[in-house]
Amino acid sequence: MKELIDNIQAIQVESPVDKIIRQLKQLIVSGQLKPGDRLPAERALSEKFGVGRSYVREAILKLEFYGLLKINPQSGTYVSGLSIKVIDSLINDIINFNKDDFSAMVEARYYLELDSVRLAAERRTPGDLEDIEQAMNDYEAKAAKSETAIEEDMLFHVTIARATKNSVIESMIINLIPDLIKHITENKICGENRGKAAVDEHRAIFEAIKAGDIDAAENSMAGHLDEILQISRAEFAAKSLIKKH
Numbered sequence: 001m002k003e004l005i006d007n008i009q010a011i012q013v014e015s016p017v018d019k020i021i022r023q024l025k026q027l028i029v030s031g032q033l034k035p036g037d038r039l040p041a042e043r044a045l046s047e048k049f050g051v052g053r054s055y056v057r058e059a060i061l062k063l064e065f066y067g068l069l070k071i072n073p074q075s076g077t078y079v080s081g082l083s084i085k086v087i088d089s090l091i092n093d094i095i096n097f098n099k100d101d102f103s104a105m106v107e108a109r110y111y112l113e114l115d116s117v118r119l120a121a122e123r124r125t126p127g128d129l130e131d132i133e134q135a136m137n138d139y140e141a142k143a144a145k146s147e148t149a150i151e152e153d154m155l156f157h158v159t160i161a162r163a164t165k166n167s168v169i170e171s172m173i174i175n176l177i178p179d180l181i182k183h184i185t186e187n188k189i190c191g192e193n194r195g196k197a198a199v200d201e202h203r204a205i206f207e208a209i210k211a212g213d214i215d216a217a218e219n220s221m222a223g224h225l226d227e228i229l230q231i232s233r234a235e236f237a238a239k240s241l242i243k244k245h
Contacts, residue, residue: 016051020059023049028079039069039077054151061174102180106232109176110225113157114218116173119164121209121217128163129210135159136202143196153181156202160209198224
């Protein structure tokens with residue numbers, strides 16, 4: 001009986017992002033969306049899917065990371081020229097990517113973000129600073145009203161990654177950030193008031209980047225992410241202990 005129970009796996013519930021990705025895949029496989037076709041605007045997709053725009057944007061960013069979509073800031077989002085067989089394989093990989101390995105994702109994000117913020121402090125342009133400050137202010141505005149600011153939090157970190165001028169780091173952070181921030185926020189892993197506490201931490205990160213102080217930027221980001229890193233390591237240690245017994 002114990003062996004039978006051990007072989008039973010938990011039922012996996014798909015997130016809205018996964019469902020959007022699957023529907024887009026079906027449109028491509030069925031030929032309704034062809035290579036080179038432009039996707040409808042995010043707002044239109046959001047209304048059609050019946051979900052918030054942040055879910056649509058997250059799905060598009062993930063599909064872009066894997067090369068299935070191409071985003072042109074001036075003209076929109078387009079289907080890439082990959083074959084249907086490759087698209088089918090990659091989309092399954094996207095949906096299953098480290099879905100249950102929370103500790104590994106947090107650790108990977110931590111070290112990526114330290115590298116990201118150091119490069120951002122070194123390479124940021126006036127335009128980058130404007131984008132980072134805007135994302136920070138948007139987050140603060142929602143936090144002041146005790147509203148959930150998942151998308152604003154994500155964009156703050158993504159705009160920092162964009163300031164690195166390193167497309168690989170930016171793409172990796174885009175792939176890791178959305179699921180993590182959403183999971184951490186919606187499950188209140190860092191407590192009820194974490195959103196407001198992050199306001200001062202975001203500002204310290206921004207000011208260090210603005211000043212071009214690489215060490216201060218890294219220290220500020222490390223302090224910002226330390227709590228969730230410690231929580232994830234404690235979870236990893238607990239799981240390891242259970243496996244030993």
